Amino acid sequence: MLRTTLSMITFAFLVSACSQETYDPSYDYFSFANTEQVVTRHIDLDLTVDFSAEQLRGSAILHLDRIDASATEIVLDSRGLHISEVYVALPDGPMLPAEFRFGEEDAIKGTPLTVSLPADFKPNSKFRMRLDYRTGPGATALQWLPPELTAGGKHPFMFTQSQAIHARSWVPLQDTPAIRITYSAVIHTPRQLLAVMSANNDPLTPRSGEYHFDMPQPIPSYLLALAVGNMFFAPLGRDTGVYTEPEVLDAAAFEFSGTQDMLDTASELFGPYQWGRYDLLVLPPSFPYGGMENPRLSFVTPSLLAGDHSLVSVIAHELAHSWSGNLVTNATWRDQWLNEGMTSYLESRLMEVLYGKDRVDEERVLGFEELLLNFETVVPAQQALAPRFDSGDPDDFQGTIHYHKGQLLLQYLENAFGRDSFDKFLGSYFDDFAFGTITTERFLDYLDENLLQRHEGNVSRSQVETWVYEPGLPTDAPVPTSATLDQAAAMALAWSQGELGLNELPVDSWSPQAMVHFINSLPADLSNDELGLLDKALGLSDARNAEISRTWFIQVAKRQYRAAYDNLEQHLNRYGRTRLIAPVYGAMAENGSDLELAREMFGRARGKYHPLTIANIASVLQLESN
Numbered sequence: 001m002l003r004t005t006l007s008m009i010t011f012a013f014l015v016s017a018c019s020q021e022t023y024d025p026s027y028d029y030f031s032f033a034n035t036e037q038v039v040t041r042h043i044d045l046d047l048t049v050d051f052s053a054e055q056l057r058g059s060a061i062l063h064l065d066r067i068d069a070s071a072t073e074i075v076l077d078s079r080g081l082h083i084s085e086v087y088v089a090l091p092d093g094p095m096l097p098a099e100f101r102f103g104e105e106d107a108i109k110g111t112p113l114t115v116s117l118p119a120d121f122k123p124n125s126k127f128r129m130r131l132d133y134r135t136g137p138g139a140t141a142l143q144w145l146p147p148e149l150t151a152g153g154k155h156p157f158m159f160t161q162s163q164a165i166h167a168r169s170w171v172p173l174q175d176t177p178a179i180r181i182t183y184s185a186v187i188h189t190p191r192q193l194l195a196v197m198s199a200n201n202d203p204l205t206p207r208s209g210e211y212h213f214d215m216p217q218p219i220p221s222y223l224l225a226l227a228v229g230n231m232f233f234a235p236l237g238r239d240t241g242v243y244t245e246p247e248v249l250d251a252a253a254f255e256f257s258g259t260q261d262m263l264d265t266a267s268e269l270f271g272p273y274q275w276g277r278y279d280l281l282v283l284p285p286s287f288p289y290g291g292m293e294n295p296r297l298s299f300v301t302p303s304l305l306a307g308d309h310s311l312v313s314v315i316a317h318e319l320a321h322s323w324s325g326n327l328v329t330n331a332t333w334r335d336q337w338l339n340e341g342m343t344s345y346l347e348s349r350l351m352e353v354l355y356g357k358d359r360v361d362e363e364r365v366l367g368f369e370e371l372l373l374n375f376e377t378v379v380p381a382q383q384a385l386a387p388r389f390d391s392g393d394p395d396d397f398q399g400t401i402h403y404h405k406g407q408l409l410l411q412y413l414e415n416a417f418g419r420d421s422f423d424k425f426l427g428s429y430f431d432d433f434a435f436g437t438i439t440t441e442r443f444l445d446y447l448d449e450n451l452l453q454r455h456e457g458n459v460s461r462s463q464v465e466t467w468v469y470e471p472g473l474p475t476d477a478p479v480p481t482s483a484t485l486d487q488a489a490a491m492a493l494a495w496s497q498g499e500l501g502l503n504e505l506p507v508d509s510w511s512p513q514a515m516v517h518f519i520n521s522l523p524a525d526l527s528n529d530e531l532g533l534l535d536k537a538l539g540l541s542d543a544r545n546a547e548i549s550r551t552w553f554i555q556v557a558k559r560q561y562r563a564a565y566d567n568l569e570q571h572l573n574r575y576g577r578t579r580l581i582a583p584v585y586g587a588m589a590e591n592g593s594d595l596e597l598a599r600e601m602f603g604r605a606r607g608k609y610h611p612l613t614i615a616n617i618a619s620v621l622q623l624e625s626n
């Protein structure tokens, strides 16, 4: 996933009430499932997508293994689901009604759903369980968009976002990354709409209102994904293509025209691509993240459509998850750095081959600066790559530290051992843990055995443990540099001191990343007149590149440059991706004058946002999210 950074959130509430002795880092504290007794291997879904009721309705058949013969109950995760009937059956046996009950609801985790096996149900290692159900009105994975919030304006749209623990709001299941499932699905939709899933989408499927899917590779539950809307397909290459609304299709096909090349390059760098096709789905603007690595079909934000391929590092990121995350998966959400830090590192390696070292150095520096900002706001206990994590919200527990600090650790290891040795290590890591899950501690053992002790690099296990268990950065951490960004920063200073005219800035030769750095490097004491001149000369308030807009409007809010507030509000209405808007609201909330105004703007725009984005911004603006 590629997501937001917030400077407003304090993480102190995460300090757990549990005593240190009882904390087990390999235990998933965010699932109720009794996976030590019973494990799901496969799920068959049959769901009707009802736009008028904003509801999914149908059944899920779980194929289970009883690994503890004494188990008499199965505990599943659920959130807001209405279950009408539950049946269980032995292989080839008839479906027998089973008793079920909901436990106490938890604000973060949802509600445990316990199914009792019938008394005459003899122990058997394999059985099936069918649950007839419908989703509830507050299903956190689902967003239902009315036609006016789509590009075409004529048809509704719905999509899921299951990571981290939202799959349980649309399927009753064992919602933990610790186990993997294959799945099949039949999805019923209005006839004129198309359904796609994180499965074997066929670009040539005719519109029928009934779509069949099969996902033969086992995935963790957070990668279950579905979208339904007026989507069409454009091929991008041999095994790649893009789905989106027809109004956006040409722009998307142009923006992501390098995807096949990216897939081929990634396979050369990281080993064979194991998932068949790699397609993209460009969603309506309310998609809360940059991208979501749903296997075979990454979901991405339309805010990447900059018109110049300048934001495709997000595609590199989602594609790289096909190895780190989807193929080798973090065992619990506390181990998320193994998904996100590893993926951020692979993303940079991929971008280096495809777009050159200068561009990647720019992105490394911007990531490093984001990391330093995170260290100012995230409590030290959550700054470790693998902190204690047994309460709080897996969607937001350490800003983006696990992304950037994780990437930096892997860069540090590459520097110490050389690219050849490090790449061999990564290749064997993906081979040895393919379609499996891994804890931080298992990774450390594997790293120690296969890299630290095997090759000359002078890095000890305890040095790596400093990265993994301690806050901040070790003193010998690499510091990324970029000559082009240094030049942009120097020019920001030179212009502000009158040494350089606006027309002398070589903006045409700058990347969007250099422009972002230039804006962030402007001195704090610029006058409104100076900001106005700059805005006019560089067109900042009208920038098409979403990262430039984000950076500019954060500064507009920080500096209370009110002449650009109308444009700022347009920005807040144009985009729904949390990363692009939450920090702008945050800067208004923090500037000492505009908290109320920010709340008013939020009130006007929130109907266009995803529930996760609404919750995030509500927290930034110290509001109740409901």
Ligand SMILES: [Zn+2]
Pocket: 001, 002, 317, 321, 339, 340, 343
């Ligand atoms: Zn990611």
